Amino acid sequence: MTGIEWILIAIAAIIVITLIVYFNRFVILGQRIDNSLSQIDVQLKKRADLVPNLVETVKGYAKHEKSIMEKVSDARKALVGATDIVKRMKAGNVLSNALGRLFAIAENYPQLKANENFLQLQQEMAVIEDKIAYARQFYNDSILIYNNSCKTFPGIMFAAIFGVKEKKFLEIPEAQRAVPKISF
Amino acid sequence: MAERISFYDQIARNKRKSVFLMILVFIVFVALGYVISMAFTPGDFFFIMIISIIFSISYLLISYYNCDKIAVASAGARPADRNQFRQLYNSVEGLTLASGMPMPKIYIMNNEQINAFASGRGPRHAVVCVTTGALQKLNKQELEGVLAHELSHISNYDIRFMTLVAVMVGMIAIISEFFLRSMWFRGNDRESKGNAIFILIGIVMAILAPIAVQLVQLAISRKREFSADATAVQFTRYPTGLMNALKKIKNDKPMKVSKAIAPLFMSDPTRKKFQNLFSTHPSIDMRIKILEQM
Numbered sequence: 306m307t308g309i310e311w312i313l314i315a316i317a318a319i320i321v322i323t324l325i326v327y328f329n330r331f332v333i334l335g336q337r338i339d340n341s342l343s344q345i346d347v348q349l350k351k352r353a354d355l356v357p358n359l360v361e362t363v364k365g366y367a368k369h370e371k372s373i374m375e376k377v378s379d380a381r382k383a384l385v386g387a388t389d390i391v392k393r394m395k396a397g398n399v400l401s402n403a404l405g406r407l408f409a410i411a412e413n414y415p416q417l418k419a420n421e422n423f424l425q426l427q428q429e430m431a432v433i434e435d436k437i438a439y440a441r442q443f444y445n446d447s448i449l450i451y452n453n454s455c456k457t458f459p460g461i462m463f464a465a466i467f468g469v470k471e472k473k474f475l476e477i478p479e480a481q482r483a484v485p486k487i488s489f
Numbered sequence: 490m491a492e493r494i495s496f497y498d499q500i501a502r503n504k505r506k507s508v509f510l511m512i513l514v515f516i517v518f519v520a521l522g523y524v525i526s527m528a529f530t531p532g533d534f535f536f537i538m539i540i541s542i543i544f545s546i547s548y549l550l551i552s553y554y555n556c557d558k559i560a561v562a563s564a565g566a567r568p569a570d571r572n573q574f575r576q577l578y579n580s581v582e583g584l585t586l587a588s589g590m591p592m593p594k595i596y597i598m599n600n601e602q603i604n605a606f607a608s609g610r611g612p613r614h615a616v617v618c619v620t621t622g623a624l625q626k627l628n629k630q631e632l633e634g635v636l637a638h639e640l641s642h643i644s645n646y647d648i649r650f651m652t653l654v655a656v657m658v659g660m661i662a663i664i665s666e667f668f669l670r671s672m673w674f675r676g677n678d679r680e681s682k683g684n685a686i687f688i689l690i691g692i693v694m695a696i697l698a699p700i701a702v703q704l705v706q707l708a709i710s711r712k713r714e715f716s717a718d719a720t721a722v723q724f725t726r727y728p729t730g731l732m733n734a735l736k737k738i739k740n741d742k743p744m745k746v747s748k749a750i751a752p753l754f755m756s757d758p759t760r761k762k763f764q765n766l767f768s769t770h771p772s773i774d775m776r777i778k779i780l781e782q783m
Contacts, residue, residue, distance in 0.1 A: 337589060344586055432579045439587035442726065447589070 327463035334451040341444040349397040352433045356381040366417035376403040528687040557616045560608035566596035566618045587724045593617045602744035606753040607639035615643040634731030641720030658702045665695035711771045732780040739773045
């Protein structure tokens, strides 16, 4: 074979390898997004599992707070019954808010606050809340990285070749993101 | 207040600088090999190269596959009990979610000083070790900052990278040593007039190269610390946590650890006041200053 043929083969090989590298890159980054979503899902379910126990404990001390208990239970039902991840995330937000209110109300019941079981549940809920925040952050990071690699050169070329499109961030209602107000 | 540094930029910049430093070590390596091969007959050169490569690769493989065990053993650490250190486990679990990493093994080391280290050849074989002092003296945010810094070393593959650098540095040292030793036996028994200049350059390089690459190695080590700080902020989104932890560490007492594992730690265990070319860690003040700008 002549020198030119070798050069052509080398160029073809480089093109094929680059295509494979970029194709895999999009697949891996896409999977990371799915994985991070399922991590959020796991934490949401874990929290939902703790709710009935919490409601039972609170009932024993604060019988009159029916409306908030119903809200918490309804939010949990919505979460457990949700068929897709977007609905579950929304229900998860509603549950977060309701739980926040419940724990605020619990402050008025010294006996409840002293209950061992309640304290433990409260702590576990706080830990899960943290984990949900972290998992969400990773989800947002993953989408950001994915979108950046679709939009910047040379990724934008390969995105066009493979028909890869930017992914949308899951919309979380603005009110949920705001820092909860603390009133004295 | 200085312009804010985006942590994404900071991470990218640190990676670029590390690659640049790696290339520098490699160039020294090649240049040294070239000069020596010119000074000697090619046959001798290949013999030296083969021996040094076999030696350093076997050294690499052993330490690479056992680095986590070696580190834990020489620090005298014990595995952390999940029930006893629940908050520690919760913090690490949260951070693994934030970084998408698998859960590392967690170890505790009995020591009053606030410190921590990570080891292991990759995210799936990683250990994180914290001192009892860190658990006692740091609050939740500060501890998470420190843990995030250690997890960053794992996710940035710092341990793998530093092992590679150490091996390249080791190879250069071995080749230089071989060259200098062989000079004693050579004397003037061959017509080496044409090679005289190369032998002279070879001797100078063989003396200077190991020192130079070791300085590069230490510079990379310091860069990696900054890089881990930046990644830690990416994980926690809370620079103040790590910053406050570093401020507490600054006023802490020095700790006695084996010199071999000192570079692994979160901050220089000996607490030297000033940073110089031979420091394994950047100065704490500098790290705090950069975190303040994030």
